[in-house]
Amino acid sequence: MLELTHGNIRITVSNNHTYSVGSVDNAASFKHEYLLDPKSEGHYSSKHGVRTERDGDEIASCILVAGGGASGIHTNSAVIHANSCYIAVGPFVASLSLPLLQLEWYTESDCATCFGVYFSPKHQCLISHGELEVARLSLKGEIVWSTGGADIFSNGFELLGDCVKVIDFYDQIYLIDIESGRGLMR
Template structure:
């Protein structure tokens, strides 16, 4: 859960994993339910259920739950941005833009094919850290540029996959290949992991061969 103040409003962003679409057994009811998949087929497979509540003087003005299927998006202070009486929020592989305080939908678009980890303000646009791609988008959701590395933007070695510093974007992919981009998507540094280092697939294959007592 994330709570913050915006102008005269109190805004809460919450995960409600127990919510089931069209169920009369839900413990909480929301003013608006955003869900565009086939309800009969997919209602049990909504992997992220993100709730936004807008209050004023502790009185609820509007509430909405966004239900999406795909890679799960964690609710953190980096999963949404609020400004100009709107909230832009990552839910699975979509980004939603809603008005504040009504929470009416402005737009909804798929940005990454799998999932969006975080959203960051850069100049007058946003940078999306997706699992497959890093993208710069406008406030209306138009993609300005997209960058993909040699592997996905998740790093099992504990390196920070995405970081913005000194007006540049610093990246490490799954294999720990390093990249630095400027805000226009130009590659300033492309530093591959040394080939002498075994990547995780190599290690896995060796372990499997040893287990089977087969020669490498």
Template sequence: MTFEIGKYQVELLDDSDYNPDSNDNLNKYLKNYLTESDFELPTKIGIKILENGTELNSVIIGAEGGATGLHKTSQIVDSNRIVICCSDSVFCLDLPTLNLNWKTKVDMAAAYEILKIENGFIIHGELEITRIDSDGKIVWQNGGADIFVSRNGNEDFEVKDNFVKATDWDNRIYKWNLNGVEIE
């Protein structure tokens, strides 16, 4: 995936085969924000900043938990930062330096989607729906009776001006206001 942000191009790469101990990686990165783990990280995302086709900065990020991927709602890219889901965490990186502003573990398993709201973000996780503020601090987290993934593959997660709605595996619907209080 590539985004145009002012004079920069931001390139996101699924680089889950990246091995920090190998010289044979397809891509090289100037920075490394891989979570230390005794296990192989299931998702690694490469981020490159280019200007007129010339690479200025690059970073590899990765976290523990379940595997996630890159898609239209797995990240938010704006003029001065990228906020991106990767496994069980959300990373916030400064643009164009790719310095790590913060990293927050937002789910016990996987963080699938991030949506911007006033003064923060809502994250659709496998086990929890989480609200974080603009500095990555958890405001609230709510779970359900089962995972927040639908059996039929429908998009069963939405964020509106004043509520969050999620559906679990058994088609139970959960609805919270933006303060995390269940409303239906």
């Protein structure tokens, strides 16, 4: 489970592997059910529940459901900026309004799995750490650029001011300019 705060609002994001879309018999219930990948035809690998509360009282709840590669919940699964919570779910990044958790948009930022989402204050954008691609997204969910490497980006990811440092399966290091998406010399 991941816990975030926004002013006096507490946001929790959790895995809900046993959640069954459309069922009334789920162990956990949510006010909103957002299917991000309708073409998955019921084969959903990522099910992330989100709840907001203030002073111990629930404000809203939703579950984000997607196919593609499964994404887990960890420190970089979600980030808050302004009045939005951005969450990596399967191959998507989704934006939820705070505190009511209305789905603002969702974008497929990787063709396999989005491992995490980051906010770059200097560039006022989101960076998606995907399994196969690193992508820059506008705060409205538009992909500004996307770039891949020789293998999956599984061995490290870091924002370094004006660039992203990402390491692939074979420990090859990539430095990617946040502004342009071009690789930088090391």
